[in-house]
Amino acid sequence: MKSKLITLGILLAAAVLLVIVIWQTSDKPNSKNNGFVRNYIIENLRPSLSVATNSNIKHISGVIGDTVYLSTVTAGEIAWIDLKTRKIQKRMFIKDTVLLKQIKTSNTIRVSRNGILLFDGNSRLVVQVDHNEKLYKIHRLKDLFTRAVPISPYSFAMRKIRPGEHDQSLYRYDMVKDTVMNESTITEPVKDGGLVTSGLLNYDPSTKLCSYVTRYANHIALTDTNMKVVLKGRTIDTTSQYTMKTRKVKESKGYKVTNDGPQRHVNKAACMANGILYVYSYMKADNETTDAFANSNVIDLYDTTALNYLGSYRLPAEGKKRIRHFEIKYGKIYALYSNTLRIYALPTKDIQITN
């Protein structure tokens, strides 16, 4: 008995030691300084309202009045939360079974007063439905696309594969004429299908500007609704080189491009409203400890006139729960976590915009 306990004890100690050694030598994100500091406008922004959701909810599709629309993992389904009753309901807004089979779970949905737009880049589909669930139009595109955001009731901005090339550009799509126009190459050509230069595409109706914030570097580009670049800038961190490399992996049919290393997000989510670009950052500032940053969700603010950094909000992250998606509307942050929607009132004091 004694000898076997000693053996087990040695194995236990050896296993724990091995894991600690591997941990200490691994490349941990935010373990070192990143060469910038943050100025917090609000350090401890607490939610004014929390509503339980579930793991079937993917992202926020729109906010209209007291109703928050959410997309789910079920193709053709929309969920919504009435913030007065805090109840979550759902319905199928696409009932055509043939169409539903073509839609993949990677689709995104945008809801506005004009209706519902479903974007499925992998199936090259855009589906327009009005709020009475009347199927308005199906747009079948020629190329795969990875990002799309409505910029008017009749058009949307998109990031899609450039025909004949292994990269992506921004385009405007006219839903009335079903034509793609206004190509804008705002990211460097990497020839990896646009994976490294993957980013977050948003639109601000108040300024009529689109923003593209790269996920794996600190690049920001603002365009007008014709996709013409009006301003380029950077987020406040110093990660100007892409933090991700890619490689080709053989599949049964051809190959796929995937990341050749851990994903190191610089910018995880972004949103634009009333002339301010809000960026959810994954980069720790030098005036923050690793532990404090690990227990925070930090949103950096930039004005869209000159892309100047305005300051940051810190939302405490209990249990390291990360924001999956967020929107800014009616002076509030609507932040979706894994199983919760939290709403934060934005501070009422004016944010100083300096040139």
Next chain:
Amino acid sequence: MALFLYSAVAKLIDFEEFSSELAKSPFVNKWSSFLPWVVPVIEIVVGLLLLNKNTRIYSLYSYFFIMICFTAYVYLMMKKAYYLPCACGGLIGSGLTWNGHLILNFIFSAMAFIAILLERKYQWENGKRYLPPKINVKMQ
């Protein structure tokens, strides 16, 4: 044994995909050049050691060691990692949280511990490891 061998063979068949996934892990990224070979070999060896009752104990020791490694890894991630990626996937499925994984790994480690104790006790009772004392019978 079937579990270990199935897991090893699956990794070797889809070797490129397995290598690619290991390279994405921030924890073992630095060792992703040789780990894709080491992991399935260890699984095969551990699985084969289970076949023979004389070597079964070593397989159980190896399994205990591996489960303690996984348990320690989950604990470190929960305490020290900047963010916790999805803990879904694998045989158990996507229903487990990181806490759930920690508890499950601890249970498997405890099961390995108990199996080792029982295995050695069985061998001891059957005199494999320890010979029974000789009894001298005086013939008259």
